[in-house]
Amino acid sequence: MLLFFATNHEHAGLLFALFAILVTAKIMAEVFERMNQPAVVGEILAGVIIGPSVLGIVQPSEIIDVFAEIGVIFLLFNVGLDVKPKSILSVGSKAVMVGVLGIFVPFVAGYWVAWLWGGSSIEAMFIGAALVATSVGITARVLGSLGLLNESTSRVILGAAVIDDILGLMILSVVSSVSQGSINYYAIIGTVITAVIFVIVVGAVGAKIFNWLAPAIRNLKISSPFFKFGLILCLGLSFVALYIEVAAIIGAFLAGMALSEATEDNPKMRQLSHGVMEFTVPFFLVYIGMQLDITLFADLEVITYALVITGVAIVSKMLGCGIGAINMGFKNAARVGIGMVPRGEVGIVVAQIGLGLAAINDREFAAVLFMAVATTLIAPPFIKLLAPKRRPPEDDIHISDVVTRIG
Amino acid sequence: MLLFFATNHEHAGLLFALFAILVTAKIMAEVFERMNQPAVVGEILAGVIIGPSVLGIVQPSEIIDVFAEIGVIFLLFNVGLDVKPKSILSVGSKAVMVGVLGIFVPFVAGYWVAWLWGGSSIEAMFIGAALVATSVGITARVLGSLGLLNESTSRVILGAAVIDDILGLMILSVVSSVSQGSINYYAIIGTVITAVIFVIVVGAVGAKIFNWLAPAIRNLKISSPFFKFGLILCLGLSFVALYIEVAAIIGAFLAGMALSEATEDNPKMRQLSHGVMEFTVPFFLVYIGMQLDITLFADLEVITYALVITGVAIVSKMLGCGIGAINMGFKNAARVGIGMVPRGEVGIVVAQIGLGLAAINDREFAAVLFMAVATTLIAPPFIKLLAPKRRPPEDDIHISDVVTRIG
Numbered sequence: 001m002l003l004f005f006a007t008n009h010e011h012a013g014l015l016f017a018l019f020a021i022l023v024t025a026k027i028m029a030e031v032f033e034r035m036n037q038p039a040v041v042g043e044i045l046a047g048v049i050i051g052p053s054v055l056g057i058v059q060p061s062e063i064i065d066v067f068a069e070i071g072v073i074f075l076l077f078n079v080g081l082d083v084k085p086k087s088i089l090s091v092g093s094k095a096v097m098v099g100v101l102g103i104f105v106p107f108v109a110g111y112w113v114a115w116l117w118g119g120s121s122i123e124a125m126f127i128g129a130a131l132v133a134t135s136v137g138i139t140a141r142v143l144g145s146l147g148l149l150n151e152s153t154s155r156v157i158l159g160a161a162v163i164d165d166i167l168g169l170m171i172l173s174v175v176s177s178v179s180q181g182s183i184n185y186y187a188i189i190g191t192v193i194t195a196v197i198f199v200i201v202v203g204a205v206g207a208k209i210f211n212w213l214a215p216a217i218r219n220l221k222i223s224s225p226f227f228k229f230g231l232i233l234c235l236g237l238s239f240v241a242l243y244i245e246v247a248a249i250i251g252a253f254l255a256g257m258a259l260s261e262a263t264e265d266n267p268k269m270r271q272l273s274h275g276v277m278e279f280t281v282p283f284f285l286v287y288i289g290m291q292l293d294i295t296l297f298a299d300l301e302v303i304t305y306a307l308v309i310t311g312v313a314i315v316s317k318m319l320g321c322g323i324g325a326i327n328m329g330f331k332n333a334a335r336v337g338i339g340m341v342p343r344g345e346v347g348i349v350v351a352q353i354g355l356g357l358a359a360i361n362d363r364e365f366a367a368v369l370f371m372a373v374a375t376t377l378i379a380p381p382f383i384k385l386l387a388p389k390r391r392p393p394e395d396d397i398h399i400s401d402v403v404t405r406i407g
Numbered sequence: 408m409l410l411f412f413a414t415n416h417e418h419a420g421l422l423f424a425l426f427a428i429l430v431t432a433k434i435m436a437e438v439f440e441r442m443n444q445p446a447v448v449g450e451i452l453a454g455v456i457i458g459p460s461v462l463g464i465v466q467p468s469e470i471i472d473v474f475a476e477i478g479v480i481f482l483l484f485n486v487g488l489d490v491k492p493k494s495i496l497s498v499g500s501k502a503v504m505v506g507v508l509g510i511f512v513p514f515v516a517g518y519w520v521a522w523l524w525g526g527s528s529i530e531a532m533f534i535g536a537a538l539v540a541t542s543v544g545i546t547a548r549v550l551g552s553l554g555l556l557n558e559s560t561s562r563v564i565l566g567a568a569v570i571d572d573i574l575g576l577m578i579l580s581v582v583s584s585v586s587q588g589s590i591n592y593y594a595i596i597g598t599v600i601t602a603v604i605f606v607i608v609v610g611a612v613g614a615k616i617f618n619w620l621a622p623a624i625r626n627l628k629i630s631s632p633f634f635k636f637g638l639i640l641c642l643g644l645s646f647v648a649l650y651i652e653v654a655a656i657i658g659a660f661l662a663g664m665a666l667s668e669a670t671e672d673n674p675k676m677r678q679l680s681h682g683v684m685e686f687t688v689p690f691f692l693v694y695i696g697m698q699l700d701i702t703l704f705a706d707l708e709v710i711t712y713a714l715v716i717t718g719v720a721i722v723s724k725m726l727g728c729g730i731g732a733i734n735m736g737f738k739n740a741a742r743v744g745i746g747m748v749p750r751g752e753v754g755i756v757v758a759q760i761g762l763g764l765a766a767i768n769d770r771e772f773a774a775v776l777f778m779a780v781a782t783t784l785i786a787p788p789f790i791k792l793l794a795p796k797r798r799p800p801e802d803d804i805h806i807s808d809v810v811t812r813i814g
Contacts (some may be wrong), residue, residue: 012649019642026635033628045788063473064422221440230434231686235426242419271675278631279638308461311807 017058024050025282038380040141049288060290071284072137073252077234079140080256082149088159090391095159098324102340103167105320106131112136113312122179126354129175129367130314130380133168133346146387153332157339195246206258210375214262226269285362291348292307292373296366306370313371316340335386341379347372424465432459432689445787447548454696467697478691479544480659481684484641485548489556492614495566504567505731509747510574512727513538520719529586533761536582537775538720540753541576543568549787553794560739564746572654573602586766602653602675613665621669633676698755699780703773713777720778724748742793748786754779
């Protein structure tokens with residue numbers, strides 16, 4: 001408790017950083033709302049502006065990283081609260097098609113382009129892997145802000161994004177092993193099987209267990225028992241997911257989904273959850289923007305490579321996912337395709353690991369980072385453009401309203 | 408963003424720690440509620456149980472410390488939301504009396520006892536300083552849980568606790584300087600004047616400025632604009648307070664108070680704020696419990712010294728504050744006196760700094776820590792016992808309801 005009482009300038013600095021991130025994010029969100037653009041884009045750009053690239057007011061640090069992680073965890077938890085297990089099961093086969101093709105096409109295209117550009121096969125594998133996984137966090141935020149979470153295309157997107165997050169992590173571990181010259185197929189197969197069992201079991205029986213527990217939770221003497229149980233389940237399943245080598249956000253999403261039926265008529269629980277989300281999500285968005293070091297783009301070759309990779313990332317994802325969803329009709333397939341474009345944090349993770357393993361160089365790193373941020377910035381306006389035209393529900397407690405309003 | 412995606416066992420550990428803290432805190436809160444005792448005591452004991460002393464499931468770390476700080480900051484912000492500036496001004500002179508006498512008596516008593524026990528004058532000064540400052544966080548939580556925040560005695564306690572937090576920090580800096588053999592009176596006087604001006608100016612005009620800004624905030628296009636403005640003001644004033652060498656929590660309290668009038672009819676803003684508080688406060692309470700290393704108490708002399716210091720801390724604070732409040736009547740004076748007893752985190756800070764400066768030894772450190780935790784554990788049941796008997800307001804959005812219900 002020493003930090004914030006004693007005059008510790010390092011920690012006064014942390015408090016200032018949290019303040020600066022929130023105020024910049026909200027100013028940029030307001031600017032983008034007034035331009036009739038998604039607030040999420042403004043908040044990511046806020047990160048570029050206050051981060052090391054431009055003003056350098058805030059430097060990335062472990063604590064801001066943790067806040068960003070908690071932010072994306074609670075974002076996915078709140079998304080889960082608005083998604084009933086049945087609604088995902090009903091689009092299950094479509095989501096699997098979209099997820100798998102949305103992995104396969106970008107990986108192959110990324111590998112091929114990087115190889116043609118003169119990369120080694122290791123480099124090409126990392127570029128391919130970085131193009132794979134959709135940022136379910138960004139996509140969910142945009143869909144939520146448009147009040148579209150319950151559209152069938154949105155449910156396909158969320159289901160497919162969960163699937164491709166899992167597969168993306170598997171590909172990353174395979175690629176990492178190969179780049180180190182060793183590969184343990186048994187370990188990888190074991191991890192895949194564990195992950196699939198976790199998602200299916202928690203997704204299928206989580207809500208049933210919770211519905212059965214609900215009367216006991218209602219009788220607890222602590223205040224807001226459903227909210228507290230939700231917090232605990234969210235952190236607990238995030239930990240379990242991470243522990244079995246699945247992304248923490250998958251656990252958080254499943255926790256929200258498990259509670260979605262029993263807390264449907266509990267606006268207080270949902271508003272308390274939204275408070276935590278609204279406080280922490282800006283750190284996640286700003287953190288993504290902070291990762292982009294714009295000084296690396298003084299080099300024309302880096303710019304060209306970055307633009308090519310970004311183009312490949314957009315086209316390959318739209319193609320892969322669009323083909324996977326083609327039996328929903330062309331317009332819906334286009335919605336699914338564009339909804340899957342943002343790479344966000346997962347592409348950045350792949351790039352960081354590749355750089356750490358010396359499998360890619362810092363120019364390739366910059367190009368992948370550019371791709372991750374650019375796909376995240378480009379997609380939301382198109383998602384909005386292609387969205388069915390209607391106002392978000394007036395209901396105060398749904399994510400669609402709390403996340404951000406549209407004009 | 409590397410942490411929670413890649414398999415980083417250190418950070419899986421952090422997520423587990425957050426989970427373990429919340430689940431243990433809430434189980435203990437439920438147990439204490441069922442025994443008709445304040446939940447806050449249960450949550451502090453949860454920290455003793457899972458901390459290094461007993462089970463060792465969770466170790467204190469910088470990140471948990473930051474969560475604890477954010478927790479106490481949002482606790483004080485929410486307390487401020489329920490306290491209108493006028494209501495504090497109306498008890499201003501009483502609060503000053505209680506605050507000043509509540510500093511003077513414990514300091515002198517602590518110094519005297521430590522000196523009689525054979526301590527040097529430096530040691531005695533640190534023991535005296537550790538007895539000075541009331542934990543406004545603990546007291547506010549208990550008063551809030553009893554629905555008493557708007558009682559006149561509660562307003563005196565909150566005002567006096569703010570005053571004595573400020574004076575306590577001044578005494579700590581004087582004592583630290585003296586123990587290092589140097590003392591800069593000009594710097595100390597400058598700090599005191601800055602602090603007093605900050606509290607008076609923000610306290611007096613903060614609400615007026617905010618009431619004037621409210622229509623503009625209402626017209627913002629971002630969702631929940633009052634909540635977001637509140638978050639920013641809370642973190643901003645906490646930072647300013649810390650920067651001018653006042654505790655961050657004082658800034659958070661003033662931020663909440665500035666918003667109290669304009670957000671009175673805004674249940675959504677308040678519930679979103681409560682969400683953040685409910686998520687973060689358990690980390691603050693558990694963190695306090697984790698500081699207590701019970702193995703140091705194998706030594707009978709340490710136990711005796713700890714019990715003596717604790718007795719002196721309780722009696723001197725009740726006497727000092729009770730005398731300060733005696734013109735409110737004996738019963739109210741007793742309420743104010745017992746309400747000021749918990750030392751919590753401030754006593755722990757003094758002890759840590761004293762140990763760091765080699766001004767006190769580890770046995771004295773253990774005794775002060777015991778005093779800080781024991782006064783925090785002992786006071787709440789008595790605060791509850793002496794409280795005017797009535798049910799907390801049914802209103803869903805006040806701190807009294809969200810914090811914890813009483814049976």
